[in-house]
Amino acid sequence: GPRRLPGHDCRPRLPAAVARTMAWEPAARRFAAAVTKFAVAATLLAAAVVVVRRQRQPPGTERAGSFLAQPLRPQVERSGEEAAVEHAVLQQRGTRSRADERRLEEDGSVELYDSAEAGGGPLCSNRCYTKFGFTDDDCECSSHLVWYLWVCKKRYGKPIPTQYCGQKNCGGCSYAPPPLDAPSPIAPSPAPSPAPVGPTCAADWRPCTASQCCSTPGFHCYQKDSFYAECRTSCAVGIHYNDPRQLWTPWTCKILEAPPKTNATETLTSTTTWTTSTATSSTQTSTTQTTSTTTTSTLFPPGYRPADESLLRPSNATAFTFYMYRVQNDMNYAPENQNMANLAGAMWYLHNEIVWHKGLARSGTYFSTAKTRIEKFKVRTRATQPLWNLGMNFGVVNAFDITKCTGPYSCTNFKEYGYAVGCESWSNKASAFPHSQWYGKNKYPGATWYSLPGTCPSRGLGQKTRTCLQHEPGGACGNSTTPTGEGNCTYQFEKVGEVSINDLEGLQSPDTFKAMGGYEYNKYTDKGVHMSFWDGKEDVTACQKRIDTLTAMFKAKYPALPDLPDPACDFNQYKFYHKR
Secondary structure: OOOOOOOOOOOOOOOHHHHHHHHHHHHHHHHHHHHHHHHHHHHHHHHHHHHHHHHHOOOOOOOOOOHHHOOOOOOOOOOHHHHHHHHHHHHHHOOOOHHHHHHHHHHOOOOOEOOHHHOOOEOOOOOHHHHHOOOOOOEEEEEEOOEEEEEEEEEOOEEEEEEEEEOOOOOOOOOOOOOOOOOOOOOOOOOOOOOOOOOOOEOOOOEOOOOOOEOOOOOEEEEEEOOEEEEEOOOOOEOOOOOOHHHOOOEOOEEOOOOOOOOOOOEEEEEEEEEEEEEOOOOEEEEEEEEEEEEEOOOOOOOOOOOOHHHHOOOOOOEEEEEEEEEEOOOOOOOOOEEEEOHHHHHHHHHHHHOOOHHHOOOOOOOOOOOOEEEEEEEEEEOOHHHHOOOOOOEOOOEEEOOEEEEOHHHOHHHHHOOOOEEEEOOOOOOOOOOHHHOOOOOOOOOEEEEEOOOOOOOOOOOOOHHHHHHOOOOEOOOOOOOOOEOOEOEEEEEEEEEEHHHHHOOOOHHHHHHOOOEEEEOOOOEEEOOOOOOOOOOHHHHHHHHHHHHHHHHHHOOOOOOOOOOOOOOOHHHHOOOO
């Protein structure tokens, strides 16, 4: 057998890594014991918090079947402010339990909506405080734990003890009549008894739920719902996707009250001089008379200050009334900050950019929601004076992507020409801009594209601020206003009809069409599969036939609509950009 050498240890040796691990085992056991003690202490602390919360729970608010339904200990004394906050929270809690509240509090999540069973709406969107005599400047949206409240520290601009109101129904608010010295848009009566005093008319683009009037002529108090209304120049029924996402609820656009006449608008004064002559047998008398004519501009918001003062006056341009069309999905919103077309232009857009996507996707470059219909609008337009001075009724077509103007040239044309309606056609090179790549390739006769600049075109959807809306009012006039040609009143629109794309193609069963491998149009073979409607993109005769088909469908569906010819697209890029 093996021999043992003097001084040699024959015991097997462990690897160095294992030996180091074993050396740390006592320390690891001590650390684990410390963690266990800490966990026990944390559990005891949590239990103490539960006991305190039981003590603070008001009587009658416990839920059946929960631990809060057990007999409660006497309540701890609370301050008036704490009681008011908790009362408001309980008003909007609905059926949510304290366990749910603790879970939301611990994971740090923030609710934008109340629970469905509580019947809540968007975060602090129900401006119910106006029913209690508060104005928009008196209350602000704040939070308590995971609940959002209206915190009202003033009433009619004067400090009051803070009131905490639930954001859903303003539980916790108390009503107080307006003071006698509150400002009023109505002059006091000379009669011995004072005239009724009410809240001041709302400023431009501000809430008008309480006053139901606007301080500036040209603005109307449009109602969104029973809790909110706003002073605006125009309003489209439905969801306004320019609003923040959490406020995407429909507008009714009911005018609560016609705006009163005030002296809040600016006036522009011009002087006209004429000469009258009277002749007698011996002398001739010449009399010169001067008169001043005052023109009041009522449409532009206080923030709109163009460099060219002629944009503040009505223009001498010709007014046009015609139809515009928009290829649209199932969502409803106003055509402001959107690209439009005449009927031939809409067909070209469908053929060139939409129907060649497989599986009836009908998507595009900047969207994935399928187009489903062709909307028809009756539009009235008038050019601004700087544009009319160049001999044009239409400016450049601005590209809009998700309501933001992206070109051409950073959309600087608004400063020089106002928010004029743009047009583009491919009948000549001067008007084939900014999409000159389609010059000579668009075979739809008379195809024209338009652009309708709206409010705050420099910002995208959900990013438009109040300041931007005031300084960049867009070109849309009020719904009952004829375009004047001022820089911010160049067009007015009204939707008058729509036709389904499926009906246009004669597609009765889209699901069956897709299951059979149908293809509306293959741009590589220039024809469809199980569909021939779009065959021949560069065939002028086929393109005109498709135009005639859509025209006949609108005529059959809306026979009362008059025939309105398209105005000539007289945009000339060389004149328009003569300074470049």
